[in-house]
Amino acid sequence: MEPGTDKINFTASYYQDGEYKTLNFSDYSDKFVVLFFYPQDFGEAITTQIQLMEKRKDIFPSNTYCFGISTDSLEAHRFFVEDQLRENIGVEHVMPLICDQTGKISSKFKVLNKDTFEASLSCFIIDNIGTVLACMASDPRLGFDLEEVGRTVFAVQAAISKDDWHHSMGTPAGWKPGDQFVRIDIITRAVGLNLEVQNSTDQNSGNQSSQISQKTGSMGLRFW
Template structure:
């Protein structure tokens, strides 16, 4: 008898976790539930000391202030130990290291978090999964890339802003490529014609 795996979907509660993170050259315990009341961008990457990963990790750090202004925390996760994270943080960016980051890196050495988020590859590393979790701990967005190509920080920010907009304006929806300040539409057969007639 095979067991049925329940895969994560938007609208579900994001799985909580209890792990060790590295931030500001220090180790500390972290739980996802510690961030309740904030939005969370939780992203996974395959391994420390690799090639695509530092470009993503540092890009999120370089834009961290923009996330912070949106009441959002960024958390990075891989299956490496906290000691490997620390060593990578102590290496300069010029040689493929990370330098200092503005958000924590979480160790998932036992791979429990990667399994809970259904992004553990057959090779035992995390795929490039990205999850946006709202203030109530509900999963609002998920994206999973294969190992060889990175994600867009700008698109993550745009999606986060769209989520926040529709949550604060429940009578409106955001069309394709919506940016803050753009027109929205009403999710209604008649009222939506106002939007479509203007494009």
């Protein structure tokens, strides 16, 4: 599943805090969600990830809902949480773990390995209107950089808070909370075959801008 995919919806069972529950993803259609797919319970990557998520509760914005998903059974999730994470390691807070024994959810997100019937290690960041805005994947032996996942969630929320988010406004590379935003203006105009690069600074406002022009049009970047 690629960024831009919208209307995400599925129903599944999950385990959390000693209970088996049912998730209707439509109930989270107006919330920010991160879905973490992983191959199997008791794996090093998911174990250390959950440990870090408890230690660093500030990695994600407080209004973000995180879920883990694997093709393990609900019973396997329970043993993983209660015996491994809580009893052996001492982790208290564990995100809900969704059971995808049929592989339908993993298939929907295009992360199911049909040979092993396991989900690839991957995550999807979904905004508050149910659209996938970012996705990441790695070899199962390489745990996620949760700092980067969290930074992306902060960037998504900060950009959406701007009125013109859906008019080419976003964050530049390496953006962190408190940094400036960038807006891309595309103007259609013929200027010949040669590439023109123009850089300018507004002396009055201090805003920086750059433009790249071609025969098909021009693109301007504005930071503020």
